[in-house]
Amino acid sequence: MASQLLGSTAKRCDNRSVGVLITDPAGRLLMFDRNTFPPGVAGAAGHIDGHGDEFDAARAEVSEELGLTVTSLSPVCSGWRDNRCRRLPGAEGIGHYWHIYRAEVTGTLTPSARETRNVRWLTPADLQTLTARTAAYARGQITNAQFAEAPGVEPVWVAWLVAAGVVNATRGDLDNIDRAAARGHGMDRKDSPVTSVRNHYGPAEITADGKVIAGGKQVSFTGVNADGSFPGEHGEEDQ
Numbered sequence: 001m002a003s004q005l006l007g008s009t010a011k012r013c014d015n016r017s018v019g020v021l022i023t024d025p026a027g028r029l030l031m032f033d034r035n036t037f038p039p040g041v042a043g044a045a046g047h048i049d050g051h052g053d054e055f056d057a058a059r060a061e062v063s064e065e066l067g068l069t070v071t072s073l074s075p076v077c078s079g080w081r082d083n084r085c086r087r088l089p090g091a092e093g094i095g096h097y098w099h100i101y102r103a104e105v106t107g108t109l110t111p112s113a114r115e116t117r118n119v120r121w122l123t124p125a126d127l128q129t130l131t132a133r134t135a136a137y138a139r140g141q142i143t144n145a146q147f148a149e150a151p152g153v154e155p156v157w158v159a160w161l162v163a164a165g166v167v168n169a170t171r172g173d174l175d176n177i178d179r180a181a182a183r184g185h186g187m188d189r190k191d192s193p194v195t196s197v198r199n200h201y202g203p204a205e206i207t208a209d210g211k212v213i214a215g216g217k218q219v220s221f222t223g224v225n226a227d228g229s230f231p232g233e234h235g236e237e238d239q
């Protein structure tokens with residue numbers, strides 16, 4: 001079973017992500033419910049992959065996910081997060097070094113139906129309410145199914161919104177939410193081998209035939225479909 005799940009067709013994480021905050025003159029943010037794993041209200045974001053540098057990747061994600069053209073990018077913050085994506089762990093294990101930008105855009109909003117739904121402008125007050133929902137989810141007060149149905153802010157985005165001065169969260173809630181981001185939606189068993197790769201064993205090694213080895217043991221991917229996607233997630237690519 002595990003060898004099937006770890007087929008060579010599954011994409012590996014590059015451990016590099018960008019996220020883009022698009023604001024209007026009234027201070028609202030253009031965000032959406034992610035239609036790909038993991039669920040949550042988010043801005044345009046994705047892996048850097050072959051897009052070039054992080055600025056190029058930010059422009060590409062805004063274009064791919066929202067159909068808009070970036071006219072200026074201002075760095076907000078950057079840093080490593082242990083957040084889970086749907087790919088096989090990368091050379092640095094599970095997590096991403098993120099670059100977050102504020103962007104000005106032009107063009108006509110034409111969101112990707114595959115990657116987004118319910119694209120809308122949210123006020124800081126709206127986002128504070130959605131952050132409270134994520135905090136409740138991270139505390140186990142909202143189930144995975146309930147969160148997927150009516151998501152709060154995607155866990156990894158909460159700290160970026162705090163850093164950007166848009167919302168507030170307590171240290172305790174931020175820690176809980178970061179743990180939720182590291183577990184990954186629907187992967188939240190304490191013994192999940194996937195989520196323990198980086199923290200307990202250091203970076204995973206991936207063998208030529210696609211097996212992931214951590215701490216001398218092959219890692220199994222409980223909860224991942226045979227094609228590498230996650231249950232309930234039918235996108236052909238990830239973020």
Ligand SMILES: [Zn+2]
Nearest residue numbers: 013014015085
């Ligand atoms: Zn990734």
